[in-house]
Amino acid sequence: MSYELIAIGASWGGLHAMSALLDGLAPEVDPPIVLAQHRGVDSLRGGLEALLQKHVERPVREPDDKEPIERAHVYVAPADYHLLVENGAFSLSTDERVQFARPSIDVLFESVAAAYAERAIGIVLTGANEDGARGLAAIKAAGGMTVVQDPASAERRFMPEAALALAGGADAILPVGEIPGLLYELCVGARA
Amino acid sequence: MALPVGRPDEPDLEQIEVGLLLEGIYRRYGFDFREYAPASLRRRLRRRMDGEGVETVSALQELVLHDPQVMERLLLDLSINVTAMFRDPSFFLAFRQHVVPLLRTYPFSRLWVAGCSTGEEVYSLAILLAEEGLSERTRVYATDINEAVIDLARLGVFPLDKMQEYTHNYIRAGGTTAFSKYYVARYDGAQFARSLADSVVFAQHNLASDAAFNEFHVITCRNVMIYFDRPLQDHVHRLFYESLAIFGILALGQKETIRQSPHERAFEELAAEERLYRKVR
Numbered sequence: 001m002s003y004e005l006i007a008i009g010a011s012w013g014g015l016h017a018m019s020a021l022l023d024g025l026a027p028e029v030d031p032p033i034v035l036a037q038h039r040g041v042d043s044l045r046g047g048l049e050a051l052l053q054k055h056v057e058r059p060v061r062e063p064d065d066k067e068p069i070e071r072a073h074v075y076v077a078p079a080d081y082h083l084l085v086e087n088g089a090f091s092l093s094t095d096e097r098v099q100f101a102r103p104s105i106d107v108l109f110e111s112v113a114a115a116y117a118e119r120a121i122g123i124v125l126t127g128a129n130e131d132g133a134r135g136l137a138a139i140k141a142a143g144g145m146t147v148v149q150d151p152a153s154a155e156r157r158f159m160p161e162a163a164l165a166l167a168g169g170a171d172a173i174l175p176v177g178e179i180p181g182l183l184y185e186l187c188v189g190a191r192a
Numbered sequence: 193m194a195l196p197v198g199r200p201d202e203p204d205l206e207q208i209e210v211g212l213l214l215e216g217i218y219r220r221y222g223f224d225f226r227e228y229a230p231a232s233l234r235r236r237l238r239r240r241m242d243g244e245g246v247e248t249v250s251a252l253q254e255l256v257l258h259d260p261q262v263m264e265r266l267l268l269d270l271s272i273n274v275t276a277m278f279r280d281p282s283f284f285l286a287f288r289q290h291v292v293p294l295l296r297t298y299p300f301s302r303l304w305v306a307g308c309s310t311g312e313e314v315y316s317l318a319i320l321l322a323e324e325g326l327s328e329r330t331r332v333y334a335t336d337i338n339e340a341v342i343d344l345a346r347l348g349v350f351p352l353d354k355m356q357e358y359t360h361n362y363i364r365a366g367g368t369t370a371f372s373k374y375y376v377a378r379y380d381g382a383q384f385a386r387s388l389a390d391s392v393v394f395a396q397h398n399l400a401s402d403a404a405f406n407e408f409h410v411i412t413c414r415n416v417m418i419y420f421d422r423p424l425q426d427h428v429h430r431l432f433y434e435s436l437a438i439f440g441i442l443a444l445g446q447k448e449t450i451r452q453s454p455h456e457r458a459f460e461e462l463a464a465e466e467r468l469y470r471k472v473r
């Protein structure tokens with residue numbers, strides 16, 4: 001099995017967790033990484049991109065509508081939009097907030113489950129609400145790989161716990177520092 | 193011959209079902225969602241499936257085709273009218289800085305707000321034009337596919353509990369006076385000044401199937417085409433190209449771009465960050 005997309009959801013504490021994950025990421029792990037991180041409507045445009053770019057060589061972008069999804073890129077859902085994927089390109093929407101969030105992790109993950117199914121890896125990181133739980137369950141049901149940050153090691157444990165409860169566990173439960181190693185095994189180890 | 197075994201939640205299978213459902217809706221009721229962006233659409237359909245208590249898109253299709261009331265409920269799910277006054281304040285600021293000076297050079301100009309929803313964006317523009325002293329010299333055409341939202345737009349009453357947010361946006365958009373000057377509070381609604389709508393014509397218009405109807409100096413179409421697939425987007429870009437005067441302005445949503453559209457080369461960037469483009473050929 002080769003994985004073609006890594007979807008990550010994070011809320012409270014997500015910037016730290018995401019930075020740590022990118023710090024540890026080997027360049028050979030090259031499926032596109034798509035991140036939905038909760039944040040305020042007023043957050044500086046391009047601010048999150050710039051912060052994350054400091055932690056990784058590959059380009060970090062906020063995609064435009066219908067932008068093609070490329071390998072070795074990190075994509076960040078724009079503030080105040082839902083980000084969805086469909087056969088090789090992004091699609092944006094301004095639909096109502098889901099679980100008080102736009103971008104919503106569930107919206108991203110459910111579109112990933114529909115478009116990538118068993119070729120997707122879904123990762124739920126730290127957070128203080130239950131967004132991402134339904135989405136992770138959808139990725140699991142579609143045959144994708146599910147990873148959840150070990151709640152004991154998360155800045156906020158509620159979101160990882162909610163995801164584990166609803167999805168009925170995950171394929172891997174790890175501190176964030178060990179997730180890059182797992183991604184290496186899943187995406188590169190398999191090829192070697 | 194062995195047929196492939198399909199799980200009901202198999203993505204490719206659902207894609208086939210969605211295609212059949214949309215074709216059925218079009219032929220039975222005339223509503224055409226066949227060229228809408230599939231990912232959002234599927235989300236909406238799944239919501240209706242939950243609401244009707246069915247497991248598959250095919251089961252929803254059976255209900256929709258035989259029961260117009262289910263179609264009505266689905267239509268509500270499929271119409272996305274989320275909007276706000278001065279959404280993306282920096283856009284309105286850029287409009288003041290880059291578009292208003294151009295409008296001043298015309299004795300009279302026509303603006304088209306395509307996909308105006310319940311009117312918040314139109315009233316925001318009307319306020320901006322009034323503050324720039326351009327109301328008398330401009331006519332705004334505000335259109336949407338959905339009659340119901342146009343009726344609401346005509347009323348110009350917006351939720352009172354949004355006024356704090358809109359005031360905040362208005363200030364960041366470069367507003368030059370007190371926002372509260374523009375409305376009076378009624379029950380739970382804020383009634384905006386009638387005079388703001390004096391220069392506005394509201395009309396129903398479908399971007400997918402209706403033709404050009406005038407020549408414009410400015411067209412804004414923000415967060416509408418994100419719901420379309422690429423071929424329909426290209427179609428609408430052509431409509432806009434044909435409807436714009438030379439040196440006319442096209443304004444798109446914060447995450448929409450003219451790049452990769454068939455008319456990309458006919459435009460130059462006026463304020464790239466704010467998605468303001470100018471037709472140059």
Ligand SMILES: C[S@@+](CC[C@H](N)C(=O)[O-])C[C@H]1O[C@@H](n2cnc3c(N)ncnc32)[C@H](O)[C@@H]1O
Binds near residue numbers: 094310397398
């Ligand atoms: C999300 S709202 C955007 C409202 C506003 N322009 C804004 O940015 O806040 C999208 C609007 O596009 C309208 N719309 C969808 N399909 C359309 C079509 N084919 N022709 C015209 N309007 C359409 C919807 O009815 C809805 O009111």
